Amino acid sequence: AQKVTQAQTEISVVEKEDVTLDCVYETRDTTYYLFWYKQPPSGELVFLIRRNSFDEQNEISGRYSWNFQKSTSSFNFTITASQVVDSAVYFCALSEGVSNTGKLIFGQGTTLQVKP
Amino acid sequence: GAVVSQHPSRVICKSGTSVKIECRSLDFQATTMFWYRQFPKQSLMLMATSNEGSKATYEQGVEKDKFLINHASLTLSTLTVTSAHPEDSSFYICSASHEVSYNSPLHFGNGTRLTVT
Numbered sequence: 001a002q003k004v005t006q007a008q009t010e011i012s013v014v015e016k017e018d019v020t021l022d023c024v025y026e027t028r029d030t031t032y033y034l035f036w037y038k039q040p041p042s043g044e045l046v047f048l049i050r051r052n053s054f055d056e057q058n059e060i061s062g063r064y065s066w067n068f069q070k071s072t073s074s075f076n077f078t079i080t081a082s083q084v085v086d087s088a089v090y091f092c093a094l095s096e097g098v099s100n101t102g103k104l105i106f107g108q109g110t111t112l113q114v115k116p
Numbered sequence: 117g118a119v120v121s122q123h124p125s126r127v128i129c130k131s132g133t134s135v136k137i138e139c140r141s142l143d144f145q146a147t148t149m150f151w152y153r154q155f156p157k158q159s160l161m162l163m164a165t166s167n168e169g170s171k172a173t174y175e176q177g178v179e180k181d182k183f184l185i186n187h188a189s190l191t192l193s194t195l196t197v198t199s200a201h202p203e204d205s206s207f208y209i210c211s212a213s214h215e216v217s218y219n220s221p222l223h224f225g226n227g228t229r230l231t232v233t
Contacts, residue, residue, distance in 0.1 A: 035222065044227060047223060047224075104211075106159045
């Protein structure tokens with residue numbers, strides 16, 4: 001069965017600390033997509049990254065980086081030098097199949113609080 | 117880039133009334149749109165897949181007669197919550213699939229916060 005697990009419900013850090021949000025997924029498909037979204041208090045979902053199952057290369061975008069490990073079915077997200085504006089709920093999500101559809105299975109989300 | 121617009125952003129209605137929520141793709145044609153529901157402090161759960169020109173596909177446990185979905189054009193899908201009750205109070209959010217561009221990110225609307233009194 002398809003499943004996304006974000007074991008960390010809440011994380012609290014002090015500004016400038018690095019923080020890693022964990023994501024573990026389950027799928028029977030060999031082709032799938034993984035996503036990370038940020039949901040600030042206002043509620044909208046902000047797209048952060050999409051990764052397909054054939055691309056295990058890690059990615060860095062500014063203070064954000066992602067570590068995709070198929071061997072452990074994990075797609076972890078690290079924020080370096082966290083800032084107060086990073087405070088939000090972060091969702092990891094999975095989409096199965098060869099096409100990049102919008103049918104996503106979301107994890108439970110991790111609430112990140114960055115304190116000044 | 118692709119943008120999805122959702123309206124209204126907030127709505128308060130009385131129990132027993134119906135509420136319509138619109139989801140529009142602004143600069144691309146979306147043959148498929150998706151409706152999600154998020155209860156407070158919970159994750160997003162897919163409710164249904166909206167297909168242009170055909171019937172929506174509902175996820176298990178979602179009442180199709182209560183949550184009416186219409187996808188009459190390639191840029192608009194609507195979700196109508198019929199005979200709303202307080203337990204329908206939730207955050208409803210849509211996304212659109214830009215199937216032409218498989219490398220495009222998936223965009224969501226800004227969501228609609230429904231409160232049924």
